[in-house]
Amino acid sequence: MYTTKILAIGNELLIGDTVNTNASWIGQFLSERGFRITGSAVIRDDADTIRQEIRESMNSNDLTVVTGGLGPTHDDVTKHAVAELFGVGYEVDEAVLKHVAEIFSRRGFELSELNRAQAAVPAGSKALFNKMGTAPGIWLEQDGHYLALLPGVPYEMKWIFEHSLSEQLATSFRWVQPSVTRYYRTAGVPESFLSERMVGDLQEYLREGTEIAYLPAPGEVTLRATVFGENREEIDRRLNRLESFLDERIGAVIYARTRDERLEDVLVRLLQERGHTVSTAESCTGGLLSDTLTNVPGSSAVVLGGVVAYANEVKENVLGVRAETLAKYGAVSRQVALEMVAGVVKLTGSDVAVSTTGVAGPGGGSPEKPVGTVWIGFSVEGRLFAVNPVFSKDRRLNKTLTVQVALETLRRELTGYKDRLPYQLKRWEG
């Protein structure tokens, strides 16, 4: 397996003015092609440090990729640091010079000395054509170790990677160890519960070199499995064996098997497949549930809309929640959640509906109903039920978790997976 390290040059990345999205893009590009990423670093605009880091990386990696510091101004020092490191001068690349001259003449400028210098590359290196800008990428080799220098501007870097550099990689690295990564997205089960009590021991798979990671996010955990192998058949065989194991253990809580699909995407698709419309009656989530559903392109086919009933008067006047119910049980109660969801169904005529009412915080808690107490009501083709999770002390997190649990509960209801509610919640029939 070939190894690679990714270096990014630039003080703006260190002080947080710019997020280093280049490193993750390159990491994904190369790991999908079977490179093992041994590390990634951000380096100051300082020639000594750049030389030292490139030297160290080239000593222990097959490929070193460097982004940034190739521009024309005083703080762009990468090319010079590399020329010095290799002990060489510069050669003008005529193709690059022609390209740079064309760009400037289109803009009605004369070429300056600074612009001309863009076409100079360290002697013995190869310029990687950059259609999107004036600074070419640069490709060098020493004793079987390769070095690629690329501009830091993301769209220039990506263009060179996908065109000029991609070709070069195929030439220089004749064999790349195949690997395949699969994703299993789960919701409604905390990471520790999922790994200890549901998935259990993975030693057998880890021993044979499969990389498995638990990636947590609010209300969700994604399992990522990567298998490196001799050939595609061997990889598929090992991945399928792992997948059968996971299916048996946690199949019912896996809501998606791609990296980017979200719970709301799955739910909108499910509703559409069943010909169901949906509406919402939100108190504590304040519109986030409806916002989340309508982030899905094409959601207008199933989402009718709903009511944000923040004040009790709106719960009464728009949703028809009874004043007695509010007085007797309080706004954060099973009874109010159920009347809210029944009210929005009456108002919109939707097949499916969800209501939320809770103490989002930071204020408003009481001993019986501490901050984080939430009731979520559901109406699915006339069947009413509610669940009662208790979340955190953070307002925004409580809103997010309420939406996650609402979506996952509904997904399980629609797919018939009723026995295990998210977070071991109890189901209160309405």
Place this chain on the structure above:
Amino acid sequence: MYTTKILAIGNELLIGDTVNTNASWIGQFLSERGFRITGSAVIRDDADTIRQEIRESMNSNDLTVVTGGLGPTHDDVTKHAVAELFGVGYEVDEAVLKHVAEIFSRRGFELSELNRAQAAVPAGSKALFNKMGTAPGIWLEQDGHYLALLPGVPYEMKWIFEHSLSEQLATSFRWVQPSVTRYYRTAGVPESFLSERMVGDLQEYLREGTEIAYLPAPGEVTLRATVFGENREEIDRRLNRLESFLDERIGAVIYARTRDERLEDVLVRLLQERGHTVSTAESCTGGLLSDTLTNVPGSSAVVLGGVVAYANEVKENVLGVRAETLAKYGAVSRQVALEMVAGVVKLTGSDVAVSTTGVAGPGGGSPEKPVGTVWIGFSVEGRLFAVNPVFSKDRRLNKTLTVQVALETLRRELTGYKDRLPYQLKRWEG
């Protein structure tokens, strides 16, 4: 000047599953406080490499900050690598154990061995309280060099940084070069217009070493000004001079003078000061406007709620938009926006209301109403008006920009700054 290096642990960062936003957030936080960021690196989930990188960083930096790998599963190895590096065992931190036990008991779980292990920290270290999760941060010192271990989940990491760790830094680092940073948040003016035509030449301030940056975000631009100086008096004098200049040029579009205050915070406060209630009638924003307002703690004092009228039937049946208006002008029109906002005022009795209707995309555009066309309706104590921005082709961005323009237009209306609408929009009286 104190030096610091930022290390992030996790294969998911190397292979591009997650972008390392933590590093830039931490880089900004520490550089604003006068630390020099000497470098940043991403490291595999591998105990040997983690030990080696932490050792090297501690040797040459005053502070080493490590994120990630503190969770409960097999791939979380940071804590163990550090205990081994320092040659120590573990101590259970009773405060952390109590906090973890509380979190799990609230959710109705028993503590597992994995959960209990979260409360164990390397002997001789100090646990940094993590209100947002179960893994505490960890603080260690050796020969005057400091090490902070933090969870990788961004909202947990940030909470610890801003609370527990911030205090610890103030204790351990007695001297940092005095600097003060001020923020000027503006909305509704594009970056180039703001800098070229409104702010103008800043050379005088840049020459004396003041760092000024324009930080753009959807619908917003924040100006950040940092002055380093010998003492607080000199710094304040220079900052005040710059602030007078900015006040004269862009005072009216500055909505906040702190880093983290958002447009919705300002608007909720404004409404509260004036004793106004607010309601919303959303089509294209799908609940995001209401969600944004209700993110503000205490917003329940002014936000009554509203209607998400995604389908035309909900616009008609709940908001009372007339079928003839929909038929004649279409759902995305000034007339419908104005009927929506009048309808929600009738329903809720609020003093102020906002409606949105538009083509969010990616589908649904036409030559007369391309994707990104939006109408926003306003009702302020009985005065009705509307604006008609045209945004992008991206669904999510269109929702965000609609909310930003709605909030900023309302802010200007409430503060009496009526002559310049966001994006030089035209005002259509209703």
